[in-house]
Amino acid sequence: MSSPAPKDSPPTTERGRQRRDALLDAAQRLFLEHGYGQVSVNDIVAQAGGSLSTLYRHFGNKEGLFQAMIERRSHHIYDTLTAEGVDELPVEAALQRLGIDLLIKVMDEETLGIYREVVAESPRQPPLARLFFDGGPGRVRQALADYFERRMQRQLMPACDSVELAGIFLGMLLGEWHLIRVLQLESPPSRAAMEKRVERCADLFLRGAMADRTE
Amino acid sequence: MSSPAPKDSPPTTERGRQRRDALLDAAQRLFLEHGYGQVSVNDIVAQAGGSLSTLYRHFGNKEGLFQAMIERRSHHIYDTLTAEGVDELPVEAALQRLGIDLLIKVMDEETLGIYREVVAESPRQPPLARLFFDGGPGRVRQALADYFERRMQRQLMPACDSVELAGIFLGMLLGEWHLIRVLQLESPPSRAAMEKRVERCADLFLRGAMADRTE
DNA sequence: CTCAATGTGTAGTGTAGACTACACTATCTT
DNA sequence: AAGATAGTGTAGTCTACACTACACATTGAG
Structure with missing residues (x-):
């Protein structure tokens, strides 16, 4: 009725x-x-x-409007993150390019705002969580995992769970930085600082992940 | 007035x-x-x-009550995370012990709840953000950084920014997992799965971070 | 005993805000 | 021209809830 x-x-x-x-x-x-x-x-x-x-x-209703706007936004944001031509680069360069693009997007005030709202409302609107994750972070993780997968096929890196590995790389990239910006505890890092972070992470990651795991 | x-x-x-x-x-x-x-x-x-x-x-008022409860809680939760006796262990074991303890705490439903609420309310109640971070995640990061610092002093690892390094390790440990649980997209991982994750991260981290950086 | 501080219980007040009703208008199609 | 389809504008209903007022109980110190 x-x-x-x-x-x-x-x-x-x-x-x-x-x-x-x-x-x-x-x-x-x-x-x-x-x-x-x-x-x-x-x-x-x-x-x-x-x-x-x-x-x-x-x-x-109000929730419907909210969901429509989140969906539109998370798609748009991550649409501009492409992995075009990344296969032609050396790994270091590839990770760095993806890394810096992602970091800039994620630290952007609009992206942070969406994150806050989704976290806040998801317990009351579960569909929201999927909408956001699949349109945003999940897609990025998948794209990176696909990249790893292609490299594995070409024997350029040791086989392993590509999705997990992607998650680990992305996690270390954001680390505390994301939380600190979500909570607005510090002012946004400079572009230079972000580049330094990405370099450091890519370096650490490559040493750790690309070596053969023969123990 | x-x-x-x-x-x-x-x-x-x-x-x-x-x-x-x-x-x-x-x-x-x-x-x-x-x-x-x-x-x-x-x-x-x-x-x-x-x-x-x-x-x-x-x-x-209502906000005062909320802040009091967040403060009490974030202190309590992270108080039970101690780094006791970790200096006597080999690095791998030390990271693994800290890692698994932390991961279990962080993936706990109560901790996730506090995280959600703090993220949701922090834009309206900024003091909340500090209260939470300094009582919780910030303290963990500092404890790990202190551990690294001690090892550096003993020449057991190459010198570097210990706080940043701690952030990177913690970031890779949580990675996507945290978000997925915050948004309740999957059911909680088993203890075994968490242990596997910690092992993988500690391993990758040690290979990457402990090697001399002579480029 | 008494008085000061603290806790209890009830019954408001004022406001904000989601959602609806309804009468009207603009545009487009055939 | 007529009628379907979508947009406008106003006014109103109903409910939830933060916060207050006030009169009354309990406790404990001196």
Whole structure:
């Protein structure tokens, strides 16, 4: 009786798409700046222009809007992270290029904001967690694992669980830095500092992971 | 005019301490299970017994209660992580012991709950972030860095920034695993799986970090 | 005994905010 | 021209909840 069917309307008309995007843009700005719980749907409509009814037509409810915006955003962010042409580079260079690109993205204030909101809301909205992970961090890990896989096939590195290895590399890259920025305990590191970190990590990782494991 | 002075009352009487603790216990259970925003102060009083007035006398407001409970908790959790006697072990064993202890703590549902709540609330309550970091993750990193420092003094490993190195090791240890558990995307890993992870990380780390860096 | 501090219980107050109702308009298609 | 489809705008309902007020109990010190 009272299942209002949260609409997932594919926008048919051009005008519709514009209005929908305007709502998503406003939601993004406000949610990331003030937090999901602190922003009212009215605030969003005020920011976007347009009308409350439209918001509900498109997204069904506040959660629907939130999920749509997270999905759009995590896809967009990580779409710009490509592993193009990385196979032609020496390993060190490859890891460094991927590493610095990733680090910059991840330390970006917008990405941090999304992370905070997803962590905060995921216990109440489990689908959100998958949406975010598969669209973002999970994809990066997979891309790196694929790279390792190709190298293994070419006998360029010892065989092992490529996904786990990718996770380890990414973990050491972010390390404490991510938490420190998530909690805003220090100001953002400079580009130079990030490059130094990446170099250090890639170096340590290569020594550790590429050697034959013959014990 | 309207600064009600969030009290930080040191409880004078024994009865007072009991009531205060009961409130903190209830707050902990409810906040960690449902989230700060979803729990009302009335819920907490209902759970703790006692009265709303007492809550406000002790903590001033809802935020005060939250901060008191986070502080108590993050201290308690990491207090049980000791680096006792680790200097007498071979490095591999030392890293493995510290690693497995830490991993178990960090993957524990209570610890994850605190992490989620702190991440969620820290933008609105910055002091919280420091409280948590310095009482928890920061202390662990420092303890590990101190250990490295001692080894460097004894020429047992090449000199370098010990704090950064500690961060790298801890980062690779947690890697994706932490996020996956924070978002509840997979069920908790078995003790055996954690041990395997620690071994792998310690091994990779030692190969990479302990070798002389003569380039 | 008494008085001061602390705890209890109830019953508000004020506000914010998610969601709905409804009457109206713009656009497009055939 | 007509009617379907989508957007607008306002006003309102209903509920949840942080925080306060106030009158009453308990305890313990001197």
